[in-house]
Amino acid sequence: MTSDLRRRALDAIDDLDGGAATGPEVLRRLRENSVAGESGAGDRAPTAESGASADEPLLYPVLHRLEADWKIRATWQARADGTLHRTYRRRRLMLRGPGNTVSR
Numbered sequence: 001m002t003s004d005l006r007r008r009a010l011d012a013i014d015d016l017d018g019g020a021a022t023g024p025e026v027l028r029r030l031r032e033n034s035v036a037g038e039s040g041a042g043d044r045a046p047t048a049e050s051g052a053s054a055d056e057p058l059l060y061p062v063l064h065r066l067e068a069d070w071k072i073r074a075t076w077q078a079r080a081d082g083t084l085h086r087t088y089r090r091r092r093l094m095l096r097g098p099g100n101t102v103s104r
Contacts, residue, residue, distance in 0.1 A: 005055055005062050006071075008033065013072060013090050020077070020087035023060060030055055063088060 012029035013021050021029075034055075066072045066088075073091045076084050 002058065002062060005030075005058055006066060008055075009059070009062050009066065010071060010090065013088055020075075020089050022085050022087055023063065026063070026088065027056060027059055030059070 008030055009026055012026045012033065015029055016025075063072065063074070067074045070091055072088050074086055074088050077087050078084055
């Protein structure tokens, strides 16, 4: 289940086309995709009474793991009122080509 959530979290971050996403935005996209049936609603569908999904308690550990694996980059951003929030972006790794070598 965690590997499935990792893939779906990356897909949710990719939906932003390079923009930054906060944890609640990623969770909202996961819920939308589950309801739309893109990743199989199953037990991940929002519950009627709470609006929460089974993925919610696992989201932040998965995001931290993706950051540790260099799949996403997380930064702290300040809002206008001074509160900080964490944003996530998909990390784009560029391979070094023959012209991009470092001399020692």
